[in-house]
Amino acid sequence: MPRFSVIVPAYQVQAYLCECLDSVLTQSCPDLELIVVDDCSPDACGAIIDEYAARDTRVKAVHLDRNQGLGGARNAGIAEASGDYLIFLDSDDTLAPDALQGIADRIKETGEPDVLMYDYARTHWDGRTLRNHLPGPLTEQGPAPFRLEDRPELVRVLMVAWNKACRREFVAEHGFAFPPGYYEDTPWTFPVLMTAESIATLDRVCVHYRQRRQGNILSTTSVKHFDLFDQYDRVFAYVAGRPELERWRPELFRRMIDHYATVFAKRGRLPRGSHGEFLRLARAHYHRYRVPGVRMRRRSVLVRFGLHRTFRALRLASAVRRRALKALMKEARAVRAGMLRLHYRIQLRLPVRADRAVFASEAGGGDPAALEEAFRTLAPHIRTAWIARPEHRHTPPPGPRRIRPGTAAHWTALARSAYLVTDGGLERRLRKRPGQVVLQTRQGTPLGHMGLDLLERPAAARDTDFAELLRDVDRWDHVLSGNRHSTLVWERVLPGRYTTLEYGAPRNDAFQRATSADVTRLRESLGVANGAVAILYAPAHRDHLRTQRPLLDLARIARRLGPRFVLLARTPYEPGAGDGRIIDVRHHPSVQDLCLAADALLTDYASLMFDYAGLDRPIVLHTADWEAYEAARGCYVDLRAVPPGAVARSEDELIDIFATGHWRGSRSAQLRAAFRERFCPYDDGCAAERVVRHVVLGEPQRPPVVPLARRNPVPSACARTQLSTVPQPSGFFPVTESR
Known part of the structure; x- marks a missing residue:
């Protein structure tokens, strides 16, 4: 059975x-x-x-x-x-x-x-x-x-x-x-x-x-919508034969009348000329099953009295009212937009304020948030403001004044702030003025094709306006880069007169400053049990798929790995249940906090791997659909040849990597060390300071880069507790033949 x-x-x-x-x-x-x-x-x-x-x-x-x-x-x-x-x-x-x-x-x-x-x-x-x-x-x-x-x-x-x-x-x-x-x-x-x-x-x-x-x-459109009357006759007949269900008659009556009103009001359901008959039958049912004292919605009263023409007249009046209100709102928006344009033009005639900086982020935090904190620490004479869209109202960093896009304060900040810092596109109507400095941070090390390279990748480019993109590039003064690879890519695919600041990723400074107490606190806030191995699963977006779908059966993986492992699922879809061993972190405001809480990163082609490598913690890749992803997006780095850790080409192989301990074996450490050396040369905790001292303070001497061997990122909880696992042979490693 x-x-x-x-x-x-x-x-x-x-x-x-x-x-x-x-x-x-x-x-x-x-x-x-x-x-x-x-x-x-x-x-x-x-x-x-x-x-x-x-x-x-x-x-x-x-x-x-x-x-x-x-x-x-x-x-x-x-x-x-x-x-x-x-x-x-x-x-x-x-x-x-x-x-x-x-x-x-x-x-x-x-x-x-x-x-x-x-x-x-x-x-x-x-x-x-x-x-x-x-x-x-x-x-x-x-x-x-x-x-x-x-x-x-x-x-x-x-x-x-x-x-x-x-x-x-x-x-x-x-x-x-x-x-x-x-x-x-x-x-x-x-x-x-x-x-x-x-x-x-x-x-x-x-x-x-x-x-x-x-x-x-x-x-x-069909006369079969009249079947609804027979269906409610059956419902009330069922109740009539069972006295213990009489208490539900008022709610059933209310639901029935509201259902009739909904079908009647829906355009295209009832055939032309049948509305009067439908309403007459609805009125008959109203009186047949009426329960005294039940409060009804306004439109249900029309069903009670069978006021077909009144109903249509009121609906027409409501439609006219909606159209008038819509036209009024459109006119009000046009007036408001005109006033804002006038306000912006006035602000453009006033001097640029050297003590003002405004920050924005498409993701709600990232490098701009780290730089804003560095501004307040190293250049306290500069007042900072944060442009926060409503959907990111919980993610902006504490401290700066918050500005909502499209307001007068927003246009004032864009017109008069000396420093504009963002990781996305600038406002299209922005006029960059002499004395303003635009710092573009981007959103991580590029793995998939970006910028002009997307001209050959229509699935990934989608509706990208390349002309607008290049107009945006022409307004940049500085572009932040975390490594030589990023510098070479940005200067080629986003050609402009800007200066590349190859100083590291400010958002990853937290990895060097965090303490073991911070890691413990973050794990407790996420609900990770003490002693569990937390795996952060963060897959990349598939540009060639209209609807993002699961690539791994997380519930099966959680069952196979057992209670010692917990999956922190940062997926574009609901991750599913797993007896408490799958924690949904899709809406967590800080991906850096998730990285600190995790003992290992599981991903495929997400650029988060370049950030996580700075923590010097294990990374496991799942590359089952590499060919499809590479064909749709294009890749600057062949992860099969130079992976940051173990590589699995199937779900079973992935489970085996974690079950046998190879995810943190010696071969994994060797690959990660080479990956860190190439992509994390400046992530020593001082990237934001180097940027501020160069761009804002104009200091010729900046903090020297701490060599990789001398860096001490906070260890994972797993490393601290030295969880025992099965012996980890250094020879066997399920990676591609290209190694």
Whole structure:
């Protein structure tokens, strides 16, 4: 008996079916059966289903001799199911990676509840992914399992079958089944939740709900939207036969009327000329199931009285009001923009202030933050300000005055500050004045192609405006470089009259200043257990992929490595569950703090490896898709030939590197030493000081560079505690033949 029976009804979805089935069969929890029901589909769905059934014994193909609709197809799947829990998945949607493992863990943790509800994210056809905007009711805080009366707000979560796992014996005991027609989820979901003796929640995205550009059934114009009345008749009939459920009648009534108003108001759902009939039926249901004393939304009152023309008139008036307000706001924005332009022109006529410096960072911190601190320490006569976008409101360093982009203060700072420091592009309308110094820090050592080299890499360049880029370059006075490699790349791909300051990376000064107490504090704040080996996983962005997807099964890696290892996942996607051994650090404000907390770095092509090498801690590379990445982005350094540590070309090889101890063996140390010598020659903790003394103070003598052999970056927690591992042979090393 499998743990899960995943039921997928298929009808005219041949373009999406393979992706849906693959998302199930590649789950890290393999204890499942996949029941795919061909609802007499006229396209290739039936053939696709049979192909999957022939390849994988977990797939069970069910072919219906006539089209029965989504409800009938799901019932056919239920009849074939033998798993502990039923999971419904629409054939154009997908399961999120590790979703079933997370569901299984939560079911076990909450004592096998009748129903487990989980969250979803809408995946749009243009690549956008947006999580459900109402995740609050799915919180895992509080006692679990519970009954619906303990958390009644769950009835406000999207009423669909595919955001729940239902215990199969519970479904069979109560005879739950899907009715025919549109909106078949409604008379399934309400009775299931009201009847369940035990419910649990999982606050995690488990389903990616595809938002198709065209073809969504509920978005098509059809008289079948009138099926909604029959579905609510079934819901209230179920309640009428069970007096213990009468307490839910007010909430069901409120939900029903709001549902009717939503369908009525949606453009394109009801056929032309049918709105009056729809509203008359809605009015009849209002009076049939009315619960006195229930407060309704304003538009629901129109349903009560069946005011079709009034409803349309109010909607038209609302549309006119929205258009007028939009036009007014557009005019107000134009006036405000004009006033700001005038303000900027006035500021440009005032003298540049030699005691002002303004800083900005696309990432929210980085080198500009380190330089701002050095300005305040070494040149306290200069007042600093930080341009902080709203999305980076938590990341700017403490101390400087914060300025919001697009304000009068912002334009004043750009017009009159003597020093402009940034790691990204400057404001397009900025006019650099005599007496202003622009310091461009960039964002690390370049591995993938940058600047003009992207002209030959359209997948990576995307919408880059190269003319604007070069106009930006012409305004730079200094470009910061961490090593000779960076200097040669920047001066070639970003040609300009600037001066390159090959002084090191100020953001990495913290690696030399940090103490063991700082490392301990950071690990505790992240929830890393004492004695655990913390691996920071930070993969690079794939320019050739519209949607970033997992390249490693982190849950499997965590299970294979055991409880002594913890993964700090800084990924562009939700990393998944791993029994507490996977810590999501996607939104942590400081990547340098994460580096200090980690005992090793696991990456592929992220330039973070050049920073982390300055810590002299182990680095492991995973290069399974090197050819694809190199073809799309291009690489300045062949990491297979000169890696900073162990190199794995598969997930199993990666697990072996950590399990056997080769990740911190002697060969790894040799490779890292050569890598540090090439790419970290100036990262001695004084990079920011050298920049400030040269650019601001004009001192000819700057702090000498501390040789690599004399540097003492703070050791990792693993190195301090000298965790015992299996013997580390120095000869064997799973790296490419090029070594």
